[in-house]
Structure formats: structure tokens, C-alpha cells
């Protein structure tokens with residue numbers, strides 16, 4: 001099969017021929033139609049996240065099952081599928097409690113700790129393929145359908161993690177990024193008042209189209225002050241921070257009102273300071289939100305199948321152009337998501 005291979009951190013992709021994967025017991029092989037190109041995997045390519053090489057990256061796929069291994073009864077050849085990103089055990093207390101991103105025996109992630117979707121075929125444990133609903137026209141929009149599993153489902157999960165209710169004010173920091181723009185869509189879908197916060201003026205129009213009622217230009221700082229002005233000094237109900245630098249987290253915490261919730265996703269992982277007095281006096285919550293459960297992916301697929309929300313994929317290029325696509329991702333120049341077309 002044809003594959004785009006990374007041989008080390010911060011090196012270009014190499015187009016290679018590799019043996020087709022063969023499904024062992026409990027495994028399945030999918031023919032990959034499209035695969036999303038997000039910042040998570042660019043972090044690995046750029047060496048900011050440690051993985052072992054050589055590696056075929058990518059996990060946001062639309063594909064069709066080409067082979068099932070011995071003992072697999074949940075899938076059959078021809079099934080349309082996407083992937084579940086985490087390689088979880090399925091039997092620890094966290095997996096059994098439907099909190100599987102917290103798996104105590106995690107084997108890592110698809111396309112980072114095992115080979116992924118930048119290839120004509122990919123092999124995974126059968127439980128890591130999720131069947132697409134029949135009402136979803138994956139052949140017409142494979143790139144968009146493929147990114148639901150992360151780019152749209154992760155923001156969907158934040159709605160429940162942060163207990164976002166209709167009429168609340170939600171500020172999204174890093175709103176112009178691949179996850180941020182989908183968070184705007186999902187917050188709007190939840191009938192919140194949505195404020196986009198970003199430093200990149202080129203992304204503001206896309207933020208408005210995705211559902212932002214207001215846009216805060218963070219390029220001059222003063223993020224908390226601007227959010228306070230927009231809420232007449234009350235503060236926002238929820239800040240979802242996809243940048244999660246020390247500065248953005250501290251600004252987000254300062255912008256919270258009574259019963260405010262600050263959610264961190266990804267970012268630098270650096271410490272930050274908040275006011276314990278504000279947390280107490282205003283009963284505020286600090287929350288982390290990590291990927292999604294399979295159930296949350298199924299729910300997000302259904303929302304798209306019903307036509308209520310649709311992922312934004314603005315760059316769809318052939319597999320061979322992976323390097324050019326990743327340069328766009330690295331420079332933050334993609335509106336929404338980029339994806340590679342493989343079949």
C-alpha cells in the first residue's frame with residue numbers, strides 16, 4: 001500500500017510503499033478514504049509531542065472495512081467506519097464507567113502509538129472502529145464525516161463537561177483553530193451566546209459564520225477586560241480555552257462570573273494562578289476536558305446526520321500533499337480543518 005511515513009521528529013513526510021496490513025485476532029483493517037490533518041498530529045510531526053518512529057500518523061478517518069480478523073463479530077467487510085482515537089483497555093473501572101478517556105491501562109492513541117490513517121489501509125483493534133450511521137452520506141462528504149470523531153465530538157463533550165445551558169454566555173479562546181471553530185458551532189447549537197476570542201484577524205469572519213455572536217481581538221491583550229465589557233461587568237458563564245497558555249488561562253479565569261466554569265483542553269500544560277477568593281465567593285469551577293467517549297462520538301454523528309451541525313473542512317488535498325497541508329496547519333492558516341483524500 002501507499003503511505004506517507006514520518007521517519008523522525010521534524011522531518012518531511014516520505015511517500016513509501018508498505019505491505020498491506022493483515023488483521024490478526026480481534027483486529028480489523030479499513031480502506032482509508034480520507035483522514036483529517038489537525039494540530040494534535042502536527043505536534044507529533046514537529047517533535048513537540050514524543051512518539052516513536054517510523055510512524056504513519058492520522059486518526060480522523062472515513063473508511064470502509066476491508067478485512068476482519070478471527071473472533072471479530074462487530075464489523076463486516078464493507079462497513080463504513082470512523083475511528084476512536086484512544087487505545088483503551090475496555091475493562092478497567094474508567095472504561096466500564098463510560099469514562100474511557102481516563103483509562104487506567106491506556107495504550108496511547110491511534111496514529112501516534114500505532115500506525116494511523118495517512119495510508120491506503122489501516123489496522124486497529126476492532127473496538128477502535130466506529131460504524132457510521134446509515135443516514136450519514138459519507139461518500140458525498142468523507143472529509144467532513146471523518147473529522148467528527150475528534151474535531152466536532154471533542155467540543156460536543158465540552159457542552160456537558162461544562163454544563164452549558166441555553167442562554168448562557170460562552171467564550172472560546174483560540175476560536176479560530178480547528179477545534180475552536182467547531183466549539184463555536186456546538187455552543188451555538190446549544191443555544192448559548194457565543195463569544196470568539198482569537199489573535200488572528202484572518203479568522204474572525206469564519207468565527208462569525210460558525211456561530212460567534214461577538215468576536216474579541218486578543219492580539220492587544222486585555223481579554224478579561226473585553227469579556228467583562230461585553231457582559232456589562234457580570235463575567236461570562238463559561239470559558240473554553242483551546243490555547244491554555246498561562247496567560248490565556250489566567251485571563252479566562254478573571255473573566256468568569258458567578259458560577260463560572262473554566263475549561264482547559266490541550267495547550268502547554270503550564271501552571272497558572274487563579275483567585276481562590278473569586279472561586280469561593282463566586283462558586284467557580286476549574287475543569288479539564290479530555291477527548292470523548294464512544295457514546296459521545298455516536299451522539300455527535302447523529303447530530304450531523306440530522307443536519308443540525310456540519311464540520312468545516314476547508315482544505316482537502318491528495319495524500320501526496322501531506323507535507324504542504326501540515327505546513328498550513330503549523331502556520332495556523334487553515335480555516336476549520338484540513339484533510340487528505342486517499343481513495
Ligand SMILES: [Zn+2]
Nearest residue numbers: 089092095103
Ligand atoms: Zn481501561
